[in-house]
Amino acid sequence: MTIMMPAADEAVLQRKDGIVAALRQIVPGEGVISSAAEMLPYESDGLTAYRQPPMVVVLPDTTEQVSQVLRYCHDNGIKVVPRGSGTSLSGGALPLADAVLLGLGKFKRIREIDFENRAVVTEPGVTNLAISQAVAHAGFYYAPDPSSQIACSIGGNIAENSGGVHCLKYGMTTNNVLGCEIVLITGEILRIGGKTAESAGYDLMGIITGSEGLLGVVTEITVRILQKPETARALMIGFPEVEAAGECVAKVIGAGIIPGGMEMMDKPAIHAAEAFVHAGYPLDVEALLIVELDGPSVEVDELIKRVEAIALGCGSTTCQISTSEQERALFWAGRKAAFPAVGRISPDYLCMDGTIPRGQLPLVLRRMQEMSAKHNLRVANVFHAGDGNLHPLILYDANQPGEIERAEAFGADILKLCVEVGGVLTGEHGVGIEKRDLMPEMFSDIDLAQQQRLKCAFDTQGLLNPGKVFPTLHRCAELGRMHVHGGKLAFPELPRF
């Protein structure tokens, strides 16, 4: 492990038996897990390079229990790590040795489907896909579709502000949630927003979404649902150079076309995916674009023609257009299986998640090749090209001494490059622990202090998910201190009226 987590509080660990007993008073039966063997499944999330058994696992099944657990932890100075399905790729749900792991897995019920207001009220443990499935019979779906959608929970989606291949056109989680019930670390239960397009006052829903479990525990969520487009078709376009593919992406957007999805893969990713799912990907190209258009068929047919013409103009060498749902699914199969496909050609891989301005893509890919040589590790790239979100997969072998450290150093170099070219550290996976120590690449101490002050407005003792997102922990009192700089309100040099 190269990332240091906050030191465990020995005093808390010594009180473990008492803490477990107190939690059992709140959540009866199997809802409290404290044996090492049974806690094993909880010791890591999707960032499997990091593992840490928690002090105790609590699985409440009512909001009232969540509230009591949090109040107990608050009153007794015990840290809490919230967890949904544990699919975070950034270590957002990594346990701490002296913390309660609060799992929301028992909150599995969809509470209300309201087609008239195009809203679904759901518990946080429901999977992303289950929401779409529950409303599919009426032609509706829930738009954000992270790759892990069969497993990831909607509560976790709120925590991470999850995206997916369709977020270029339909937005991320934050653009598709309307309200929530949230329990603060004090145990206080609040309702934010509802079935309305906007909530009153400050946009608290907007700040809760993407807060990585540091502000509160969400126990109910209202999402908006959309009607499925009439039809969707995809183009699979091969380019002899990555630059040409990048140019094509820019020109499609420049032509005013916002595809439902626009994904790019580089040669190593194409080969790995093709070997795995046999989607018929061309193997002699340097870059493959999958562009999906959705809407009424007259629109889709017209836009396909336009995209095809743009691609040809950019020097595409192959272009296949799906003529059936099966064919469309096949085009996507390789892309959707890209991660496991890479998993087959390498014992381990690290998945990065920076976003860059689209125009910087050729430069970034070129520099990444140089880094690959420098760190002596292979890299395969899949890329949400439409919104500039890169997913370089760094291939390594954890059993080889020093490889994980090299892989992490390579990853850090890539993310620094993303920031250098005007992008950001993470487009959809979250900061968690993975990118925590890189935050100063993007934010100054002052920028981070303002974010942490906001954290203090929700959690003054810093008990919720400590060690995530922020590289340095500060006390709230210290952050709230005013540095009055003196001086009167007199600016002789400023124009006055």
Add this chain to the structure above:
Amino acid sequence: MDILKVRDAADVEQVVRAALANEQPLEIIGHGSKRQIGQPTATNAVLDLSALNAVTSYEPNELIITVGAGAPLADVLSLIDSKNQHFAFEPMNPAALLGSGSDAGTIGGMLAAGLAGPRRIKDGGARDHLLGAHAVSGFGDSFKTGGRVVKNVTGYDLCKLLSGSWGTLAVMTEVTIKVMPRPECQRTLVLRGLDDIEAVRAMTAALGSPFDVSGVAHVPASSLRASGGALAALGAPQTALTLFRLEGITASAEHRAVSLTKMLAAFGAAETVSDDLSAPLWQAVRDVSPLAAAGRLGAWPVWRIVCPPAAGGRFGQALAHETGGEVLYDWGGGLIWAALPPAPDAHAALVRQRVEAVGGHATLIRGSEAIRQSIDVFQPQQSGVAALARRVKNSFDPKHILNRGRMMREAAT
């Protein structure tokens, strides 16, 4: 009145720091076009951002524009229009409603107010399009949040908080906003003579269809009588109008217009209005022209009510009936504009009681200073949420230097 016209972000930082040292609250303005909205702020010092008006960069292919907070909205709109792009959230220009001239104000004001137009149902609000900001907090610190790319989850999304915070958290100095391609064409379907409840039913059906409507509004006949302009011309001889907008490439918008017409047949035979005639209708809906200050209802207070859309018809009809007021529906019923006859509290008690019952909220957008002094302009929140909102405010501006009391009627610290 001391008006401090800052030249750059460093000036803003200096002014806020000095204000802090003197515990002197500041009113933050761009062009001041929306100054009449909110609780009156008690201060004699104005921080004027209008000189921060540069376009830092505009990158049409990246779908972003970065501008100073004081940049005039009208100028920025015409710049992006030259590349066939727009702000998809259709920011309203409240000048005619407020009777404050014709100036649409600045980019900073647009974001701080967060008043989105008809397309909000499809493409979201201002909060969904603000990608990054540089701002000065009430601590007198310059900070940045977000970035210059459309997809970003690095750190807390403070852009969401800044949008719609009416300048009470931080002074934005430079912002990056997402721009979108302007649709090639638009078609508006018009149904005539529906009552409010039927109209909301028709709008609900349209919003629940796959035809991707980008605007759904209803103007009752009595509200049309109050106005001139595009809506009144279309509404003659004084029948209610229910409008459905379809946008996109021409073939698609036409195709969907035909499909939606069929689907709405039970509500009447829809007429189709095309591009040049369609656009002014939606501008009138966006800016709530029937309730304009210069019109018959100009002296009446105006509420902006957000509620679950399907509840809108019954709510609006009852409110109009009980008060003798006039209403107009946008967002398929999810946004109701209500001009109510003058009353000492602008009917706040009634509006709030009713809106809470349907799970919505109401803001007084037009009202005299005396009324805004005496009632809650913004919806009072449940005590726990209100306390959290106060802690959030304090985390940005502990001495309440910035737009003190504008959103919350309470004793300032």
